[in-house]
Amino acid sequence: MSKYYTRSDLAIESLSYATKDKDYKHQRKEDGLVAIETFDILQTSEYYPHEVGRYIEISFPDYQELEKISYHFQKQLSSLIKEKTQKLDPQILIIGLGNHTLTSDAIGPRTVFQIRATHHYPIEERHRHQYYDVMCIAPGVMAHTGMETADLLLALVQEFQPDLIIAIDALCAQSYEKICRVIQMNTVGIYPGSGIGNHRKSISELTMGVPVLAIGVPTVIHVSSLVSDVYNLLEGYFKESLDPSSALKVGKRKRYEGKLNEVQRRLILGEIGQLSEQKRIQLLNEVLNPIESQFVMSDKQIDFDIEMLSKLLSSSINSLTY
Secondary structure (H helix, E strand, C coil), X not given: CCCCCCCCCCHHHHHHHCCECCCXXXXXXXXXXXXXXXXXXXXXXXXXXXXXXXXXXXXXXXXXXXXXXXXXXXXXXXXXXXXXXXXXXXXXXXXXXXXXXXXXXXXXXXXXXXXXXXXXXXXXXXXXXXXXXXXXXXXXXXXXXXXXXXXXXXXXXXXHCCCEEEEEEEEEECCHHHCCCEEEEECCEECCCHHHCCCXXXXXXXXXXCCEEEEEEEEEEEHHHHHHHHHHHHHHHHHXXXXXXXXXXXXXXXXXXXXXXXXXXXXXXXXXXXXXXXXXXXXXXXHHXXXXXXXXXXXXXXXXXXXXXXXXXXXXXXXXXX
């Protein structure tokens, strides 16, 4: 394998073929149904697309524990802000990346539209409430503006000299279970549109000249990733169907467990069943890439998800104080 092949912006998925403690360090803790995982990537590699830095992923199965999700998001974001800035009251430029007219790409703009901007407040009022000095903008996409988003932001940085940039954007996942069920933060920055193949200039400390934090939510999945997921479900389904102890549960699970042995894979799944997971994904990419280069999918309740998550992110950011 000469290049990473996973189509995911999530560290938890992209690092599946990396070596723990050599390529990255990993910590996980749980609070009820909410999981908080920290990945410190130690070196770059052709096996995954992520840069050296810290990635924090908060995952949840649904929105029943919104208060817990919000609490952990605030806690982790506050820690990253303090880690990246030395000032007690830093000036923060918050960017909502994406196309606000396209629901699956609108998490950034819709979040920013609900964030309380405080840069124009009298300084006494900001200090009285301990508000951060916040500026917000949703710069749109190149198809609407004709300009690179990074170039627009660089002009704003040169004009206002913020101490920190926070960029909020939609991401691409490899597993359908992650769609709108993960909030990822990182200290590296972001390449707008990279998850769906639109490689724009990066928004990072190297290009902006100030520290950048990125917040992302996976909202889409590539067809090739979905087909691979379905294949894994099929294998688990057949495995449980053949096992008398679990056969009665088939059709009643959210995800099937277990793998077929070599003989079973050959008899049930044929030649494709003989391929390793790596070779199978490479085959799917070779078959599907020419016809699905512009084809990504989102969940049928994406409108509800984006509404819930944009409110969650914005209200949590509005509650932050220094």
